[in-house]
Amino acid sequence: MTAPSERAAPLRLPPQGQHWMATFWVLFGVLALGAMLAACAVYTAPAVISDWQVRGTAQPVADARISEGKCSSKIAIHICDLTLSLRRPAGTVTRRVNYVFAGLHVGDFSAGAMADPARPDLITTDLGLDRLWNRTITLGVIMAALAAAILGALASLVRNRRAAPGTAG
Template identity: 70%
Template sequence: MTTSPDHTAPLRLPPRGQGWINTFWVLFGVVALGAILVAAGVYTAPAVLSDWQVRDAAQSVPDARVSDGKCTSKIVIHICDATLALRTAAGTVTRRVNYVFTGVHVGDYSIAVMADPSRPDLVTTDLGLDRLWNRTITLLVGATAIAACIFAALLALVRNRRAAG
């Protein structure tokens, strides 16, 4: 019996070199990306959510203090951290904020402390409020991209293991 050259079945070859060391590196990358995702959820997301809550009623608070404020830039990604302190009738409110946003900027940022008089515990800055949409989109796009990379890596690992086995 002869096989017609017009009817060929596709061949599937198992991936080469799918040993434990490759699995280790994939899982290491997944854990590292997972840690970045958790860090975004713990440090960046709360400040974004609270700024959405006070954005309309926030007012400048001239007697508040900013300490440990710094911004770093990686190409077009800016990460700013600051510790804000505000004296209220109930005591001093101290809050650490983390802003991650995109844009082209050269030079220093100047900030003013802002707070909603009815919610002084959610003290923020004008920088955070001015870039609220940018921060929200940056957080959503970044978290989605990281989650997609984790999912794709795990999916590829499972598929390659099945093909090799």
């Protein structure tokens, strides 16, 4: 009988003959995660930033309307898309906002339009302002997790490329 260390065959990463396919899927995953990160930065982050700017001075606005609003929940993550409009003497201000926040909630969400009188273009809702810290932390965690996954995938791609037999490096 031989010792267990003598029987073990050396392992190589990535598996021989599948290197190009593994590289393709890693790059595809990086692109998909990058698109999700970009979507967070384009659709969700601006509403969080503007809500921080008006959080202390926003007031309920009678002339404002929520023309479209939809919230969906996936386990403990809630995503709300709203279209807000505010009639002003200079014209109507319309703004689409996207809220992403965490928590356990059963039932419907309610929202009322709010705005800073000095900056009516940053119209928001009491729902968004009430959950501002939650939205900020949720967005930060999601964006950090996506960035970490992207960096981890790229690091593994580089590491596996160097470990592959027959590659110079």
